[in-house]
Amino acid sequence: MSVPKDKLHELVNELEESQTSKVYDFLESLKKKQNKEKKASDYFGVWKDADIDVEKVCKELRDEWDRDIS
Secondary structure: OOOOHHHHHHHHHHOOHHHHHHHHHHHHHHHHHHHOOOOHHHOOHHHHHOOOOHHHHHHHHHHHOOOOOO
16 A cells, blocks of 8 residues: 555544554654665575574684694
């Protein structure tokens, strides 16, 4: 559903002040979600449902093999 911006402004202008601030907060949260950087854990299997930082785990695995073998 697409609402023209002028109609959206009309609707917001008809709201009470307290409701307007709630609408503003909601729109700000939508904007932040759109700008959020995507991570592999947002999409792939086990990582998706776990609260795990995939980048950190990958870095730890790579560091594990940085050995000075003389």
